[in-house]
Amino acid sequence: MRVTHLHLVDFRSYADEEIEFGPRVTTLVGRNGQGKTNVVEAVRYLSTLSSHRVAADAPLIRAGTERAVVRARVEKSGRSLALEVTLNPGKANTARIGRAAAKPRDLLGVLRTVVFAPEDLALVKGDPAGRRAFMDELCVALQPALAGDLSDYDRVLRQRSSMLKTAKNARGDLTMLDIWDEKLAHLGGRILAARLRAVRALAPHVVDAYAAVAPEGGECAISYSTSLADHEAWEADAPAATLASALLSRLQDVRDKEIERGVTLAGPHRDDLEVRLGDLPAKGYASHGESWSCALALRLGTYALLTADGGPDDQDDGEPVLILDDVFAELDTGRRDALAARLSDASQVLITAAVASDVPEAMKGQVLTVADGAVTGDSSQTTADALAEDHA
Numbered sequence: 001m002r003v004t005h006l007h008l009v010d011f012r013s014y015a016d017e018e019i020e021f022g023p024r025v026t027t028l029v030g031r032n033g034q035g036k037t038n039v040v041e042a043v044r045y046l047s048t049l050s051s052h053r054v055a056a057d058a059p060l061i062r063a064g065t066e067r068a069v070v071r072a073r074v075e076k077s078g079r080s081l082a083l084e085v086t087l088n089p090g091k092a093n094t095a096r097i098g099r100a101a102a103k104p105r106d107l108l109g110v111l112r113t114v115v116f117a118p119e120d121l122a123l124v125k126g127d128p129a130g131r132r133a134f135m136d137e138l139c140v141a142l143q144p145a146l147a148g149d150l151s152d153y154d155r156v157l158r159q160r161s162s163m164l165k166t167a168k169n170a171r172g173d174l175t176m177l178d179i180w181d182e183k184l185a186h187l188g189g190r191i192l193a194a195r196l197r198a199v200r201a202l203a204p205h206v207v208d209a210y211a212a213v214a215p216e217g218g219e220c221a222i223s224y225s226t227s228l229a230d231h232e233a234w235e236a237d238a239p240a241a242t243l244a245s246a247l248l249s250r251l252q253d254v255r256d257k258e259i260e261r262g263v264t265l266a267g268p269h270r271d272d273l274e275v276r277l278g279d280l281p282a283k284g285y286a287s288h289g290e291s292w293s294c295a296l297a298l299r300l301g302t303y304a305l306l307t308a309d310g311g312p313d314d315q316d317d318g319e320p321v322l323i324l325d326d327v328f329a330e331l332d333t334g335r336r337d338a339l340a341a342r343l344s345d346a347s348q349v350l351i352t353a354a355v356a357s358d359v360p361e362a363m364k365g366q367v368l369t370v371a372d373g374a375v376t377g378d379s380s381q382t383t384a385d386a387l388a389e390d391h392a
Contacts, residue, residue, distance in 0.1 A: 001076040001112065001319055002348035003043055009069040010062040011087075012038035013373045025365025027351040028375070036352040036370040040115070040323045042070045043350065046083050047113040048137060049093075049104055052325070057087045074111050083107060109144035112306055112320035116299040116327050123298055124275055124282050124291040131273040134298065138202065139194040141306055141320075146194050153187040157264060160184055165262040174255075181251045184267060189244025191268045192226070196237070199224045199273065205301035213300070213338040214293040218278045222298070225272040227265075292330065300342060324351045328358040336360050 003021055008014040013035040028036040041051055041060075051060060061068040068087040073080055084096040085104055095104040122130045140147045160180040167177060203222050210220035228246050238246075250266040251258075258265050275282040275294055282294045307319040322343065328336055328351070340360040343349055353359050356367065368377040 001074065001321060003072050003074055003111070003321055003350075004080070005071075005073040006039065006042060007069075007071040008039075008042055009071075010065040011042055011068040011070055012060060012062060014038065015062060015373070017373075017375060019368070019375050021348070021350070022366035024347070025349045025351065025363055026368060027353060027356065027359055027364045027366070028368050028370050029353055029356045030370030032354055034370045035373055035375075037325055039370070039375065040325055040350050040352055043072065043111075043321065044113050044115050044323060046070055046072055046085060046107060047111045047321075048140070049085070049107065052115045052117055052119065057093070058089050061087055061089060072111070076110075081110070083110060105144075105147055108140060108147055112141050113323055114299055114303045114306065114320050115323040115325060116296060117323075117325040118327060118330055120295040120299060121291060124286065124294045128272040131275075132269070132271065135195050135198060135273055136191075138198045138302055138305075139191075141302075142198055142201075142309060143194055146191070149187050149190050149194075153184070153191060153268065156180060156183045156187060157267065157269060161262070161264050164258050164264065167259045167262075177255075181248060184264070185244045185248035185251060188247045188267045189240040189242075192228075192243040192247070192271075193238070193240040195268065195271075196224055200237070202298075202301050202305050205304040206297045209300035209304065209342070210293060210297035212342055213296050213335055214290065215338075217290055217293055220282070220294050220297050221276045223274045223276070225274045227270060289332070289335075293335065296327075296331075296335070296339065300339075303346075319347050321348045321350065322346055324349065326352050326354065328353055328360075329355070 002023075006019045006021070008017045008019075010016075019039065028039055030036045037053070041053060044050075044052055045060070051057075054060070067089070069084065070087075071082065071084045073082050075081075082096070082098055085107060086094045088094065093104045095102045095107055097106060097110065123134055136146075136150055140150070160177070160183075163177055163180060167174065199222060206220055206222050210217065214220075228243070228250055247267060251264075254265045264270075275298070277286045277290055277294060280286075282291060286294060303320060303322055324339075328339075331339065336358075337360060340363045343363070349363070349365075351359055351363065356364065366377070368375050
């Protein structure tokens, strides 16, 4: 799988930019603030409908414009496919796959990406929310339909939490809260089952990746951490229905505390991914270099898992596009070389760097220069005509 063309219209700093990516490795080089990360951010958006830098769509739209469009041509399973998404702030986004209109969610699973960026240090040192997002992104990459469950869970959680805030004045009538409990438990059980499967599948790849990038650094291991672990129905490979029953039981156990505090105290939104280095949690104990290696192992492990997975439709197109966003400057020579060796057979790698010398020579491939809102270099062919044919 690889992206061959990209066309940006009013996306971030680009008014109308067309880029052609060569085979295997493309390195975008430019000073900070010139727009190199905006390019890979657009590729990531087509894959996940989200940015790895901001939580909302509004910052992705060029100042003074009403909408942004990201188009790309993707080669997968021996065929070429055009993808498009239009970002409409305050309105529903729209999408196209080939010539046909589609829901944006239909794009999930078509193009798969793995992004490693400086912000990923928070996967080790940061709050649980970032690690939950990491797990959910992996789950959707493995099972795109789960995106609907995650969206529905967030909606039910907001409704239930709102009801908890007024439950003190309900005068004993908690019928509606019982209904929301069942909905939350049903969706939560499905999410828990998906996360557990994903973490169990990812764990050996993380161990292997850490050993490759930090061979003298011990073992990095991951596990799923949940408040349900002490429930009699809890098992690491339990089906969704069993996990839903355990979650419903826990909600009933903590209801008085929830009403007192006005928040939902049990569910996937309270869980965490535990990252350990040897016998100790990486957070708070790992050095800066070890934390970088753990974060890198999580992303390289994800890349290896998705490559082995084969794709949501059991097609031989599972190898994702790997994006390394301004990370080589953060790595020492040993980790740079280990990363380069690990990716020697990757089908496509997109790299951003402020200085070309930060990137190992074997990893540079096609070099594009990003300056003053324009991308120049080896990208000599125009993409607009090719993309227009698919969207005519």
